[in-house]
Amino acid sequence: MIEGKLVDLVPFEDDFAIHMETWMNEEAWFRARLWERREPHTEDDVKKFIEKMEKSERGALIGFxxxxxxxxxxxxxxxxxQRVRKADAMFFAGDTRYEGTDEHLDGLLMLLRYCFETRNLHRLDASALAFDEVRIDLLRRAGFVHxxxxxxxxxYDGDYVDVEMFGILAEDWPGYEQKVxxxxxxxxxxxxxxxxxKKDDKETEAGEAKS
Amino acid sequence: MTTLHGLLVDLEPFVPAFHQEKMHAYWNNESRLWATMGDCEPTTRAQIARIHEERSGARERGYTGVHFMMRARDGNIIGSIGLNWVDYWNRTAWLGAWIGEKDYWGGGHGTDALLLTVDYAFRWLDMRRLCLGTMDINERAQRNVEKAGFRFETRERKAALVNGRWIDALNYGLLRDDWPGREALVDQLGLREKAERRYGKGD
Known part of the structure; x- marks a missing residue:
């Protein structure tokens, strides 16, 4: 666990995976992954996505x-x-009650903290649909530059919409403590x-007995 | 019809010699740095062969890119051009080009190839928008893509590392509605005259 002010970063395991089938079908998901096809995500799609990110050598999915x-x-x-030390940054509040809250912002700040202060990245890219004011506001408050x-x-829903592109450099980042x-x-x-x-028996068989 | 005929270049299917010989040359000469935003490590034939093998199975794994070999009108293979990522859902594709032979830089070969590829992407793949990226220091590319109708859209600060310097990456976009068509641009940019000056009168 990496502890932050309002949120903590934790491994994306069962506690999160169990919500992911709902989350990956929420509007918030498609706002974060804006190039994705607007198609229903099945349990199998969700499992495959989590597995893909777990195995990835060029990225990670982390819970907050x-x-x-x-x-x-x-x-x-x-x-x-790796050569340029840059990556794409994405974040989503699957639990939409948190959309635009300071917890949501802190999730993004913790991602920046991890990327700059632990992984030694030099630059992060982020994007938002032009009308997604909540996301754009969070990116700006975190220090991203348009x-x-x-x-x-x-x-997007019968239209083709603009995408606002943002970037933040390690040199723009004052450090997590100072930013918070x-x-x-x-x-x-x-x-x-x-x-x-928990919804199936497999997990019980795997030793995580229901109390 | 999988060959696109231009005035200075034809865009054709790749031949084995491209991967066996040309790629090895291009990956080890200056052109690589310009085409890849700064890559320049020495690369062996065996590495090239592995990369080629890996790429040739990419389509089965969902890769959507479409690439052509570029052949100049004198018969020489000079590079490649294509769409690195075709996003059929959003009807957007990312375009990339690589001329590995320095003698063919300038003079309109890249522009000719670019117009053919844009035309192909709009008319055959039904794209409605194309993007491409280049570096702040690549003024030749900026001039060429602007002449071809692309508009500057984003400047990613320090997104490339070239010979020890952080360089901004620039992205350009072209909407199909804004594209005057290949013929109009061929006239406007004087490509027929350029072809004639370099290769003489042809068909």
Whole structure:
């Protein structure tokens, strides 16, 4: 676990995977993965995605949760280009109650902290649909700089919409502690959701007996 | 019809000699740095063969790119051009070109190849937008793509490392609605005259 101010980064394991089938069919997912086809994600698709990210040598999917241990969503760095030390940064609040909250922002800050302060990356790229004000606001507050607009780049609900492109350099990043202090992050006070029941027997057989 | 006929170049299916000989030359000369935003490590024939083998199975693994070999009108193989990522869902593709022979830089070969590829992407693949990236220091590429109708869209600060220097990466976009068509640009850019000056009157 990497502890932050309002959220902690944790391995993306069962507590998160169990929500992922819902999360990967939420609007928030497609706002974060904006080039993806708008198609239903089955249980199998979700499993394959998590496995793919687990095996990836150029990226990772990491869970972020509230201080109460409530799973909020995921942060992703992907397509890491080792020679240039850059990667794509993505983040989503699967639990949409947290959309735009300081917990959501802290998830992004923790991704930057991990990428710059642990992985020694030099630059991160991020993107947002032009009308996605919540995401754009989070990116700006985290310190991303707007670097241009890809015109009509993404198909969205009968239209082709612009994509705003952002970047942040290690030299733009003041360090997590300093950034958090400057932003004065406040907890949203959202109640943790009840833990869902595990839904198949395989997990019980694997030794995680239900109490 | 899988050969696209231009005025200075034809775009054709790859031949084995390209992968066996040309790629080895291009991966080890200056052109690589320009085509890849700074890569330049010495690369062996065996490494090239492995890369080629890996790539040849990519389509089965879902790779959507479409690539052509570039042959100049004098018969010489001079490079390649294509779409590195064709996104049929969003009808967008990323375009990339590599002229490995320095004697063919300038003079319109790249522009001719670019117009053929754009035309192909719009008319055969039904793309409605094309993107391409280059480096801040590659002024030749910037001039060429702007002449071909691409518009500057983003500047990624320090997104490339070239010979020890951080370089900005520039991205350009072209919408099908803004494209005047290949014929119009061939006229406007004087490609027939350029071809005639270099290769004499032909068909």
């Amino acid at each position: 949760q509230s201080k109460d241990g409530d799973p909020i969503g995921g942060v992703i760095f992907d397509h890491e280009w 670097e241009g607009t890809l015109r009509q780049h993404i198909r 202090a400057a932003l004065d992050l406040q907890p949203s006070g959202i109640e943790p959701k009840p833990k869902p029941e």
